[in-house]
Amino acid sequence: xxxxxxxxxxxxxxxxxxxxxxxxxxxxxxxxxxxxxxxxxxxxxxxxxxxxxxxxxxxxxxxxxxxxxxxxxxxxxxxxxxxxxxxxxxxxxxxxxxxxxxxxxxxxxxxxxxxxx
Numbered sequence: 001x002x003x004x005x006x007x008x009x010x011x012x013x014x015x016x017x018x019x020x021x022x023x024x025x026x027x028x029x030x031x032x033x034x035x036x037x038x039x040x041x042x043x044x045x046x047x048x049x050x051x052x053x054x055x056x057x058x059x060x061x062x063x064x065x066x067x068x069x070x071x072x073x074x075x076x077x078x079x080x081x082x083x084x085x086x087x088x089x090x091x092x093x094x095x096x097x098x099x100x101x102x103x104x105x106x107x108x109x110x111x112x113x114x115x116x117x
Contacts, residue, residue: 044105
């Protein structure tokens with residue numbers, strides 16, 4: 001029984017965190033996260049520190065949180081994110097310039113050749 005309650009608590013905490021980010025940040029960048037290692041992700045987070053936050057989570061949890069937030073706030077624009085959340089993607093919440101954030105993220109993209117070695 002404690003396992004289920006701890007999972008439920010984690011989901012609630014994730015919902016709260018994502019809703020806070022949706023309220024606080026004005027821009028969201030969606031990035032593909034296929035074949036991204038934890039070290040690569042950690043380095044990207046360090047590079048983006050300051051203006052941006054990169055929360056990770058399961059797509060179903062992200063979609064659920066976004067739907068709940070849109071319902072709670074009445075801001076239906078958030079629902080436009082849901083069809084974009086397919087496959088292995090991540091959200092980057094930022095207050096900075098989207099072009100600069102995108103360029104920073106691109107620094108951590110590995111070429112297919114280096115991924116094989």
